[in-house]
Amino acid sequence: MAFNVLISDPLSEEGIQVLNQQDGIHYELATDLTPEALLKKISKVDALLVRSQTQVTRKLIEAAENLKIIGRAGVGVDNIDLNAATERGIIVVNAPNGNTNSAAEHTMAMLMALSRKIPQAYYSLKHQQWDRKKYVGVELKNKTLGIIGLGRIGAEVAYRAKGQRMNIMAYDPFLTKEKADHLGIGYGTVQDVLKEADFITLHTPLLKETKHLLNEEAFEQMKPGVQIINCARGGIIDEAALYEAIVSGKVAGAALDVFEEEPFHDNKLLELSEVFATPHLGASTVEAQENVAVDVCQDVIRFLTGGIVQNPVNLPSVPKEVLNQIEPYFNLAENLGTFLIHLAREVIEEVNIYYSGELAGVETAPITRNTIKGLLTRHLGEHVNDVNALYLAEKRGIRIHENKTSTTKGFTNLLTVEIVTKSEKRRVAGTLLNGLGPRIVMVDDYSVDVTPKGHILIIHHRDIPGVIGKMGSLLAQYNINIATMQVDRADVGGDAVMMLTVDKHLETKELEALKQLDEIYQATAIDL
Numbered sequence: 001m002a003f004n005v006l007i008s009d010p011l012s013e014e015g016i017q018v019l020n021q022q023d024g025i026h027y028e029l030a031t032d033l034t035p036e037a038l039l040k041k042i043s044k045v046d047a048l049l050v051r052s053q054t055q056v057t058r059k060l061i062e063a064a065e066n067l068k069i070i071g072r073a074g075v076g077v078d079n080i081d082l083n084a085a086t087e088r089g090i091i092v093v094n095a096p097n098g099n100t101n102s103a104a105e106h107t108m109a110m111l112m113a114l115s116r117k118i119p120q121a122y123y124s125l126k127h128q129q130w131d132r133k134k135y136v137g138v139e140l141k142n143k144t145l146g147i148i149g150l151g152r153i154g155a156e157v158a159y160r161a162k163g164q165r166m167n168i169m170a171y172d173p174f175l176t177k178e179k180a181d182h183l184g185i186g187y188g189t190v191q192d193v194l195k196e197a198d199f200i201t202l203h204t205p206l207l208k209e210t211k212h213l214l215n216e217e218a219f220e221q222m223k224p225g226v227q228i229i230n231c232a233r234g235g236i237i238d239e240a241a242l243y244e245a246i247v248s249g250k251v252a253g254a255a256l257d258v259f260e261e262e263p264f265h266d267n268k269l270l271e272l273s274e275v276f277a278t279p280h281l282g283a284s285t286v287e288a289q290e291n292v293a294v295d296v297c298q299d300v301i302r303f304l305t306g307g308i309v310q311n312p313v314n315l316p317s318v319p320k321e322v323l324n325q326i327e328p329y330f331n332l333a334e335n336l337g338t339f340l341i342h343l344a345r346e347v348i349e350e351v352n353i354y355y356s357g358e359l360a361g362v363e364t365a366p367i368t369r370n371t372i373k374g375l376l377t378r379h380l381g382e383h384v385n386d387v388n389a390l391y392l393a394e395k396r397g398i399r400i401h402e403n404k405t406s407t408t409k410g411f412t413n414l415l416t417v418e419i420v421t422k423s424e425k426r427r428v429a430g431t432l433l434n435g436l437g438p439r440i441v442m443v444d445d446y447s448v449d450v451t452p453k454g455h456i457l458i459i460h461h462r463d464i465p466g467v468i469g470k471m472g473s474l475l476a477q478y479n480i481n482i483a484t485m486q487v488d489r490a491d492v493g494g495d496a497v498m499m500l501t502v503d504k505h506l507e508t509k510e511l512e513a514l515k516q517l518d519e520i521y522q523a524t525a526i527d528l
């Protein structure tokens with residue numbers, strides 16, 4: 001068979017050699033295509049190889065009649081419309097391990113250059129100025145490095161910064177005490193990191209949750225004189241807020257490799273002498289480029305020749321006959337996972353999934369994968385899929401147990417998911433009602449009946465007269481319309497839960513206002 005491969009971003013020669021060695025592969029290297037020119041070419045392409053520059057949009061994917069696989073020679077897939085690719089059955093693979101070292105080294109280079117103002121001092125020398133007073137730096141030794149996102153790159157940065165005798169304070173939603181102790185670092189909430197760090201470095205993906213993670217409010221919480229490094233993704237920092245924080249003197253310096261808009265020829269931040277930057281060079285080393293090019297080309301060849309890929313980002317692969325039987329449960333499972341992660345107040349150590357009634361007799365592994373996918377996506381982003389969900393959970397030390405039980409509590413099928421954290425267990429159960437679709441029927445020990453869809457608000461409160469009224473008036477003040485509402489309680493005057501569906505997404509300030517009411521212990525908004 002013959003396949004056309006289009007390489008639309010610069011790719012290392014080593015990767016191209018991998019393509020050359022395979023019979024039936026015709027490749028074209030075209031790295032300067034305009035979006036319009038790429039759109040014209042794409043219909044004849046079987047495999048598209050990109051880095052971060054090519055924008056693989058829905059429009060491009062929809063025009064790609066023959067496209068079977070998109071290979072990303074690197075980690076971040078935020079330039080690829082994964083939903084559009086999945087909808088079209090196009091597999092996306094990346095190369096997540098090949099550039100970890102280079103990105104960590106680049107971060108360290110930025111950190112050291114920042115602390116000693118090396119780019120600024122060099123620039124002044126180039127302009128015939130010999131100024132020793134202006135470029136007095138600070139030592140890294142005994143300073144606190146705040147790391148937000150302790151995945152592959154964040155952890156490598158932590159190792160290296162310890163070599164500089166820095167103290168590390170990290171935040172990652174999957175960072176446990178055990179892992180922090182093993183690395184010999186401190187950990188806390190994101191607020192702890194913001195408050196305590198002398199330098200802050202970002203290593204999260206760009207997700208809905210991390211967009212503008214460093215915003216005006218975050219800068220306010222930081223120490224005066226803090227310095228910022230971003231070698232992850234533009235957009236994690238609100239650039240306008242960073243500009244103001246530097247002008248006001250709160251932030252003493254910033255070293256940036258990535259930007260909200262790339263490429264650019266003009267960025268206001270670069271007018272400030274406290275800022276220096278590189279044009280997205282974190283992975284630009286000979287070694288990293290060889291690694292990622294070889295990894296991604298090998299995966300593309302494996303896929304095109306009928307093999308199993310090693311780094312799938314979105315692969316849905318379930319045999320047809322099994323799929324027909326269990327597919328209706330996938331959405332319910334994913335929604336239960338998403339629901340529970342919002343209730344988690346601590347790091348999740350264990351997940352127990354109970355299959356009851358009809359469900360006890362079917363192939364449940366793909367349903368488990370969808371549950372875990374729902375649980376992890378909030379913090380790990382869109383690259384979590386039913387193929388890699390269990391692996392990602394295992395990497396984070398989360399134990400997963402499937403249980404088949406005969407207890408159905410009156411339902412013909414019941415899927416119950418429980419998370420276990422250091423100090424509590426939280427549970428949610430759902431069912432597929434014949435002809436009526438999915439329902440959430442239990443939250444912890446409370447009975448409810450809610451379609452898992454839209455904007456859900458769960459309020460844990462004390463069962464006393466007036467609390468429902470107060471809650472209703474407060475929502476009305478914020479112009480939030482209640483669509484449906486149910487209440488259940490443990491005992492008269494004891495703990496109770498309200499489960500509401502509302503017509504719009506609840507903002508943090510609105511949830512905080514609810515929590516200010518004496519009778520309310522917890523208010524959680526979930527968008528499904």
Ligand SMILES: NC(=O)c1ccc[n+]([C@@H]2O[C@H](COP(=O)([O-])OP(=O)(O)OC[C@H]3O[C@@H](n4cnc5c(N)ncnc54)[C@H](O)[C@@H]3O)[C@@H](O)[C@H]2O)c1
Pocket residue numbers: 075076077096099100103148149150151152153154171172173174203204205206209210231232233257258280281282283284378379380
């Ligand atoms: N500048 C470059 O050239 C370059 C090179 C490589 C990678 N990157 C970028 O670096 C980022 C991280 O890469 P990685 O390989 O370490 O990925 P990774 O998946 O191993 O790590 C990301 C970590 O971020 C954590 N996270 C998610 N949401 C968070 C939040 N709200 N707060 C704190 N932590 C959160 C995740 O739990 C995960 O542990 C990616 O965006 C990637 O694209 C940039």
Ligand SMILES: O=C(O)[C@H](O)COP(=O)(O)O
Pocket residue numbers: 051052053073074075076077099280282283284
């Ligand atoms: O996500 C990544 O792997 C890095 O940002 C590298 O991007 P690049 O391949 O465009 O250098």
